[in-house]
Amino acid sequence: MEENSEKNSCISSIIIAVMSLVVTLPLFIILDRYLPDWDWKFDLDRILLFLVIYLVVTFIFESVKIVSVIFFLAAIGWLTYGSYTNAYGFSDLFQDYKELLFSMRYSPRPEEIVVSKLANFHNNSEFKKAIDYTHPEVRNFAIEATCKHFVDEQEGRDRKLIQYFAVFKEINTRWHYVSDPAAREYFAKASETIEGYKTSGKLSGDCDDHSILMAAAIKAIGGTVRLVMTKNHLYPELLIEDRDIRSVNYLVNKLFPDSEPIVYHTDEYEQNWINLDYTASYPGGKFMDEEIISIWVVDK
Numbered sequence: 001m002e003e004n005s006e007k008n009s010c011i012s013s014i015i016i017a018v019m020s021l022v023v024t025l026p027l028f029i030i031l032d033r034y035l036p037d038w039d040w041k042f043d044l045d046r047i048l049l050f051l052v053i054y055l056v057v058t059f060i061f062e063s064v065k066i067v068s069v070i071f072f073l074a075a076i077g078w079l080t081y082g083s084y085t086n087a088y089g090f091s092d093l094f095q096d097y098k099e100l101l102f103s104m105r106y107s108p109r110p111e112e113i114v115v116s117k118l119a120n121f122h123n124n125s126e127f128k129k130a131i132d133y134t135h136p137e138v139r140n141f142a143i144e145a146t147c148k149h150f151v152d153e154q155e156g157r158d159r160k161l162i163q164y165f166a167v168f169k170e171i172n173t174r175w176h177y178v179s180d181p182a183a184r185e186y187f188a189k190a191s192e193t194i195e196g197y198k199t200s201g202k203l204s205g206d207c208d209d210h211s212i213l214m215a216a217a218i219k220a221i222g223g224t225v226r227l228v229m230t231k232n233h234l235y236p237e238l239l240i241e242d243r244d245i246r247s248v249n250y251l252v253n254k255l256f257p258d259s260e261p262i263v264y265h266t267d268e269y270e271q272n273w274i275n276l277d278y279t280a281s282y283p284g285g286k287f288m289d290e291e292i293i294s295i296w297v298v299d300k
Contacts, residue, residue, distance in 0.1 A: 012065055015072050020058040022097070027053050029104045030111050088125045096124070099295045102268050124296055126187050127227065130212045131298055133219040135191040142217040145170035150255055158251055160222060164238055165255055167217045168276050168283050175210055175278045176202040190216030210278045211236045215298045218276075226273060226297040228265075230289035237265065237273035238283065245272055249284070256282035263287055 028050050038045040061068045083089030104110035132138060146154065149166035174197070180186045188209045197203050203213065214236040215225040224239040240248050249262050262284025264274045274284040 012069050015069055016058060016061045016065065019061055019068060019072060020054055023057050024050065024054045025101060026104060026110070026114055027057070029101065030114075033110055082125075086128070092124055095297060096294070098268070103292050103294065127212065127296065128299070130187040130189045131216045131219070132189050132191050133216040133299075135189075135216075137191045137194045138216045139220045141170075141194045142167050142220045145217070146221065153255065161240070161243065161248070161251065162255065163221055164218050164223045165252070165283055167221070168214070168238075169256075171203055171210070171214055171217065172276075172278055172281065174201075174203045176204045177206065177278070178204045180206055180208075187212060207234045207278065214276050219298055224297070225276075226295055228292055229294045229296075230291055231293060233289050235275060235277035235279075235288065238276050240264075240272045240274060248272075248274065252283050258282070259284070260286075265292075 031049060031053065032046060035049065079088070079090050079093060081087070083091070100114070104114070145167045146163040149169045150162050154162050154166075185208075188205050190213045193203055193205055193209055193213045203210075205213075211227050211234050215227060218225050218236075218238065224241070225236050226239070228235055228237055243251075245262070245264060252259050252262055259282035262274055262282075263286055264272050264284060266272055275287060276283055277285060277288060279285065279288050
């Protein structure tokens with residue numbers, strides 16, 4: 001009995017240590033931004049701050065150990081279920097947490113990132129369902145776009161990138177902004193938006209619907225897209241996998257003669273992402289809103 005009790009206590013301590021570390025990291029980023037920097041050697045003041053936060057958080061979890069462990073196990077069960085049902089799972093949590101820390105690091109008000117991230121936490125699963133890039137209608141729409149725009153230029157090393165730009169042109173030259181129903185957030189599936197296009201001749205919806213369609217169509221032909229959420233807006237960005245920004249800028253200017261130097265974001269892996277918002281007439285157009293709240297890489 002004593003041996004089982006010690007084993008359970010050890011497991012509980014490990015669980016609380018993991019939970020404490022997960023909570024301490026964002027708290028440290030927030031407090032580090034607002035507390036004075038004493039400029040100690042080897043950043044000992046920051047190390048001390050981290051340790052104090054960690055110990056306080058651990059003490060709180062230890063004081064409600066049973067509740068903490070139950071919550072942790074329930075979360076593991078929920079994430080396991082989500083991973084097997086293609087809902088919100090472990091990979092989604094890891095991606096969200098990593099992007100939360102990255103966004104907080106560069107935000108002037110990191111606490112707003114946490115609040116906004118938690119407020120929009122449930123949307124990822126809805127976006128995942130709406131971005132139905134395996135639907136035949138979506139695949140056919142993307143292929144038709146590549147057969148309509150920049151056909152003669154689609155060769156060599158730039159072929160895939162030019163095809164993504166063809167999808168961008170097809171969507172953005174036909175996009176008609178329409179708001180969601182009053183007091184309700186509505187996420188139209190990409191296939192639904194394309195179906196509406198067949199009857200109306202317009203691709204219609206709000207910024208969510210545009211981002212969903214752009215992500216689905218580009219992913220349907222092999223591209224990688226992420227959705228970037230700001231305070232009042234959502235827009236898609238395309239991953240530039242193996243090209244430097246100067247060569248991409250040259251290519252955009254060649255295909256879209258009225259374009260200006262492209263704008264882009266560089267992530268924590270030094271990968272570049274260019275803006276595909278409906279407000280832009282060319283890939284890499286100006287951002288509508290600079291302050292990022294959260295980022296979700298589609299199907300990651």
